[in-house]
Amino acid sequence: MRIEKCWFCSSTVYPGHGIQFVRNDAKIFRFCRSKCHKNFKMKRNPRKVKWTKAYRRLHGKDMTQDSTFEFERKRNRPERYDRNLAENTLKAIKKIDKIRSDRASDHIKNRLKTGKVQRQKEARKQLEQGIHLVKAPLALAQDSSLHLPKIKVNVSQAQTEGNQPMEE
Amino acid sequence: MVQYNFKKITVVPNGKDFVDIILSRTQRQTPTVVHKGYAISRLRQFYMRKVKYTQQNFHEKLSTIIEEFPRLDEIHPFYGDLLHVLYNKDHYKLALGQINTARNLISKIAKDYVKLLKYGDSLYRCKSLKVAALGRMCTVIKRIGPSLAYLEQIRQHMARLPSIDPNTRTILICGYPNVGKSSFMNKITRADVDVQPYAFTTKSLFVGHTDYKYLRYQVIDTPGILDRPFEDRNIIEMCSITALAHLRAAVLFFLDISGSCGYSIAQQAALFHSIKSLFMNKPLIIVCNKTDLQPLDGISEEDRKLVIEMKAEAMKTVIGQGGEPENEEGVLLTMSTLTEDGVIAVKNAACERLLNQRVELKKKSKKMNDCRNRFHVALPKPRDQKERPPCIPQAVLEAKAKQAEEEKKRKTEKDLEEENGGAGVYSASLKKNYILASDEWKEDVLPEILDGHNVYDFIDPDILLRLEELEREEGLRQAEEEADDFEMDGEELSPEEQEALAEIRKKKNLLIQQHRMKKSTAESRPVVPRKFDTDRKFTTKRMGRQLSTLGLDPSLAINRARSKSRGRKRERSVERGEADGGDTMDIDGNQASKKLRLRSMSRSRSRSRPPITEVLPGEGLKDSAQKSYSYIETKAPVLWETFHWKDGQALRHVQEIKL
Numbered sequence: 150m151r152i153e154k155c156w157f158c159s160s161t162v163y164p165g166h167g168i169q170f171v172r173n174d175a176k177i178f179r180f181c182r183s184k185c186h187k188n189f190k191m192k193r194n195p196r197k198v199k200w201t202k203a204y205r206r207l208h209g210k211d212m213t214q215d216s217t218f219e220f221e222r223k224r225n226r227p228e229r230y231d232r233n234l235a236e237n238t239l240k241a242i243k244k245i246d247k248i249r250s251d252r253a254s255d256h257i258k259n260r261l262k263t264g265k266v267q268r269q270k271e272a273r274k275q276l277e278q279g280i281h282l283v284k285a286p287l288a289l290a291q292d293s294s295l296h297l298p299k300i301k302v303n304v305s306q307a308q309t310e311g312n313q314p315m316e317e
Numbered sequence: 318m319v320q321y322n323f324k325k326i327t328v329v330p331n332g333k334d335f336v337d338i339i340l341s342r343t344q345r346q347t348p349t350v351v352h353k354g355y356a357i358s359r360l361r362q363f364y365m366r367k368v369k370y371t372q373q374n375f376h377e378k379l380s381t382i383i384e385e386f387p388r389l390d391e392i393h394p395f396y397g398d399l400l401h402v403l404y405n406k407d408h409y410k411l412a413l414g415q416i417n418t419a420r421n422l423i424s425k426i427a428k429d430y431v432k433l434l435k436y437g438d439s440l441y442r443c444k445s446l447k448v449a450a451l452g453r454m455c456t457v458i459k460r461i462g463p464s465l466a467y468l469e470q471i472r473q474h475m476a477r478l479p480s481i482d483p484n485t486r487t488i489l490i491c492g493y494p495n496v497g498k499s500s501f502m503n504k505i506t507r508a509d510v511d512v513q514p515y516a517f518t519t520k521s522l523f524v525g526h527t528d529y530k531y532l533r534y535q536v537i538d539t540p541g542i543l544d545r546p547f548e549d550r551n552i553i554e555m556c557s558i559t560a561l562a563h564l565r566a567a568v569l570f571f572l573d574i575s576g577s578c579g580y581s582i583a584q585q586a587a588l589f590h591s592i593k594s595l596f597m598n599k600p601l602i603i604v605c606n607k608t609d610l611q612p613l614d615g616i617s618e619e620d621r622k623l624v625i626e627m628k629a630e631a632m633k634t635v636i637g638q639g640g641e642p643e644n645e646e647g648v649l650l651t652m653s654t655l656t657e658d659g660v661i662a663v664k665n666a667a668c669e670r671l672l673n674q675r676v677e678l679k680k681k682s683k684k685m686n687d688c689r690n691r692f693h694v695a696l697p698k699p700r701d702q703k704e705r706p707p708c709i710p711q712a713v714l715e716a717k718a719k720q721a722e723e724e725k726k727r728k729t730e731k732d733l734e735e736e737n738g739g740a741g742v743y744s745a746s747l748k749k750n751y752i753l754a755s756d757e758w759k760e761d762v763l764p765e766i767l768d769g770h771n772v773y774d775f776i777d778p779d780i781l782l783r784l785e786e787l788e789r790e791e792g793l794r795q796a797e798e799e800a801d802d803f804e805m806d807g808e809e810l811s812p813e814e815q816e817a818l819a820e821i822r823k824k825k826n827l828l829i830q831q832h833r834m835k836k837s838t839a840e841s842r843p844v845v846p847r848k849f850d851t852d853r854k855f856t857t858k859r860m861g862r863q864l865s866t867l868g869l870d871p872s873l874a875i876n877r878a879r880s881k882s883r884g885r886k887r888e889r890s891v892e893r894g895e896a897d898g899g900d901t902m903d904i905d906g907n908q909a910s911k912k913l914r915l916r917s918m919s920r921s922r923s924r925s926r927p928p929i930t931e932v933l934p935g936e937g938l939k940d941s942a943q944k945s946y947s948y949i950e951t952k953a954p955v956l957w958e959t960f961h962w963k964d965g966q967a968l969r970h971v972q973e974i975k976l
Contacts (some may be wrong), residue, residue: 150765151773162770216787221774228776230751232758238775242767245775248791255798269808271554272818276810280971288868296813297820298868 157185157195159202212256217249323475326385331469332462336455343371343451353440364447365434371451372427374457379420383413386468389604394565395502397482399522402555410469419461423454448737454664479524479537486675487564488527488667489599491557493585493590493769494541494572495578497606499523500654501571502538504663510538516539516579529668537566561592567671568599569663572624575610586623592945593630599829602650604663609653624649659667699856788869843905881934 153162156178166185169177180186188198205211220241220275228234276295286297330338347370381468389397389406394716430450437443442692481487490498493527502510506525511518543550561568572585594889603615605624616624631648650666654658679685730745732927737743748759765772777783810818845851857875862869879969927933929948930941938944 152769153673154768154772163766165383220777220780220783220787221770223771223774224776227773228778230753230761230763231759232755232761234778234780235761235763237781238772238777239539240766241768242770242772242775243778244784245787246768246770248787251791252794256804265564266808269810272810276814276818279825280817282824283817283820284869285869292868294813295817297817298866300865300868303872 153179155181155185156188157181157198157201157203162212165212210257210260212253215249215252217245219251220245323478324380324386326472326475327381329382329465329469329472331466335378336458339371339374340451340455341376343367346370351440355440357438360443361434361437362442364437364443365431367447368427368430368434369453372423373619375454376420379416379423382468383416383420384711386413386472386770393483393563395481395559396489398477398559398563399556400475402552402559403474408467409471412467414462415464416468419457426450426453426457448723449458457629466477477897479522479562481524482535483564485535486532486668486671487566488671489537489560489564489566489568490540490571491542491568493573493578493580493588494518494543494615496541496571496585498541498571498577499538501569501604501606501652501660502536504654504657504660506536508536508538517553522556527664527668528762529665530672532672534668534671535566537564542588542592544584544591545735558592564597567602567667568596569667570596570601570603570627572603572605572627574605574613574616575607575618577607577610582620582623586627589627589630596630596634599634600649600667600674602663603627603631603671605649605651607653607655608651609656610656611663613651664839712888758761799954895901930949 150164152162152164155162155167157180162179162180165177167181167239168183170180170186170189172178178189180189188195195201196207198204203213206213280289280295285299292298348363349365350465351360352375353360357728364755383695386409387396387400389400389409392400397406400406426869427450434446437446455458476854490502492498495514495518499510499519502508502523502525503512505527508525508955510523510525517540519538519540521540525536525538527536539560540553542554542557570589572578572582574582576582603624613624633880635648650659650663652663654660668795734740734743734745744888748761751759753759835844847855857878861871861875930945932938932941932944936944938947
């Protein structure tokens with residue numbers, strides 16, 4: 150029982166799922182679902198289809214080279230069973246997984262950082278240039294920070310004074 | 318080997334059909350449309366193509382004919398002679414030669430006409446050249462028509478010739494007509510040859526096959542031979558003579574003892590002696606047939622003498638092959654095809670003799686010598702009578718015995734299963750005999766899949782070390798990351814700034830939307846100008862709100878707007894919210910009116926239109942007189958028109974006079 154990788158989108162194919170296609174030259178293609186299978190039949194190149202892992206790796210969207218990938222390697226020669234080894238392996242898998250996902254998300258974060266910086270600069274510029282739409286120059290002169298002006302509600306003294314004689 | 322493919326010769330069409338086929342093919346396979354307006358090179362090419370195509374086809378077909386018909390010199394002499402006997406070599410060769418010349422002629426014609434076509438200067442000339450070329454080619458074919466017909470007939474006959482392999486084991490049956498050759502043939506093979514009381518029932522060679530000692534023998538039945546000089550023989554007899562002459566076979570010479578064939582023994586003996594030269598190097602057996610009518614012992618003395626003579630001759634052939642001269646039985650045999658008495662014996666004798674002869678020949682031939690040098694079967698010669706069996710050490714014998722015992726005593730898994738309840742109840746533990754470092758681990762179950770990974774892919778003896786390394790690396794990396802993150806955080810906008818930015822963007826979007834609406838409706842829909850304000854949304858309150866959101870104090874602006882709207886007559890200055898509200902000394906009028914103002918907020922004519930003659934500020938007119946004059950000059954006539962649009966010409970005219 151093995152978990153395979155879908156040939157098209159590189160997602161995991163659990164046993165009992167998907168379709169396996171064997172070509173006349175004995176090359177096996179496994180697909181996780183009919184979407185991938187149909188794309189394959191249409192002869193689409195996964196490296197050009199945006200949502201596949203192959204595309205993402207090729208275009209640097211996802212992490213490609215890392216030492217965590219070395220841990221998982223298809224071994225053809227079985228090792229003799231050793232309980233300690235098995236325990237260690239199971240624990241290790243969890244840790245390796247965590248490290249790998251951390252690194253992957255960091256990679257993506259780094260990738261998006263430049264965009265973020267740029268956007269912040271743009272925002273600042275837009276704020277400086279467009280502040281006149283929300284704050285009158287007079288108000289800006291009085292309070293030169295780039296915040297929204299405070300709305301002053303005049304409670305008139307005259308009115309209160311005027312009311313007094315009436316109440317009397 | 319051409320000789321076996323007489324059946325595969327393609328049909329030779331006769332002259333007319335040939336011409337038809339080729340011409341129709343030319344018409345179908347080459348382009349057909351041409352106009353006289355085409356370039357001359359194109360026209361020439363068109364017609365040249367037709368001529369060449371026709372020539373090629375003729376060439377092809379004639380070549381196939383020439384190649385497929387066998388060349389009499391190149392096939393086995395038996396077939397060569399047979400064909401000569403049947404069809405006459407010379408005629409055959411002549412016919413083929415004519416075909417060949419026709420082929421060459423056609424090629425020449427084509428070449429000449431193509432050369433001429435290269436200089437054709439009009440459509441008509443090219444066309445007539447082509448017509449001439451094709452015509453001449455067809456005439457050539459017509460002239461060889463008779464040859465083609467002859468070859469077709471030959472082909473049909475050749476296809477029906479019996480497929481005789483001249484190199485394999487063959488038995489030939491010969492003798493006078495009506496002696497019983499075909500009946501014998503029918504008896505030993507599956508061939509169904511005609512057997513009739515009249516002579517020359519069999520008119521050509523027939524082949525049958527029979528088996529002896531797991532080998533297949535060809536049996537050839539020939540037409541009867543008469544005793545005539547060689548030159549007088551007819552075609553049918555010549556067939557059998559040819560067969561006798563060329564095939565390396567065992568010959569069975571049939572003798573009719575009873576004489577019911579119509580010929581006496583003397584005549585048959587005479588025939589025998591005349592063709593005995595043909596029996597050179599062939600195992601010969603003299604078969605006396607029809608013994609049911611006349612047994613061999615019952616014939617007359619002379620006949621017997623003749624028979625003995627024949628036998629002697631036959632013996633000579635035996636000796637010639639190096640066989641034992643004592644063996645008389647294989648040479649003269651009697652049988653009767655009617656009673657089937659001795660038929661098998663004859664067949665066996667013939668096959669045996671033939672086989673022996675062939676084996677002898679093979680042994681003597683050079684090929685065998687080449688092979689034989691390489692074989693040698695070595696058998697050690699026993700030097701004395703002592704027994705020497707194989708030597709097995711004692712320990713091995715003991716071990717073998719012990720193993721045998723153990724086999725019987727060992728408890729198998731099947732026994733175990735049956736003890737514990739049978740097949741459905743007990744399932745054997747497959748892990749029982751595992752060799753592991755500790756026996757406790759034998760029944761351990763290891764998961765194959767964990768969190769979307771195959772566990773077997775991760776198993777590694779030094780996984781712990783590598784994991785430690787990895788964690789160290791990760792620690793370092795994370796520290797770096799944090800340092801980087803710390804640096805980056807200075808640039809962000811504060812929440813108030815973000816608020817302001819959001820407002821700015823909203824406002825901008827609104828402006829853009831309004832602009833788009835205005836733009837799209839600008840040319841198609843008339844827009845009510847702002848001063849008519851039907852929804853009454855341009856109020857001072859709104860203005861006040863907008864100004865205050867911008868951070869300004871709207872009171873001044875509102876006052877001014879209000880004062881403007883109330884006209885010049887009522888000069889009220891709204892001084893609300895003054896800092897020194899009641900403290901200063903007001904002017905009397907103002908004070909009184911201030912009270913009124915404060916109580917009743919009367920709006921003088923804020924909602925109705927001003928009279929026509931009232932000058933509104935901002936219009937650019939001096940006083941009401943000027944305004945009324947301008948009105949009379951510009952607007953009044955227009956208004957008159959709108960109200961009197963139904964009036965006829967007469968009324969309008971009246972109006973003019975008045976003015």
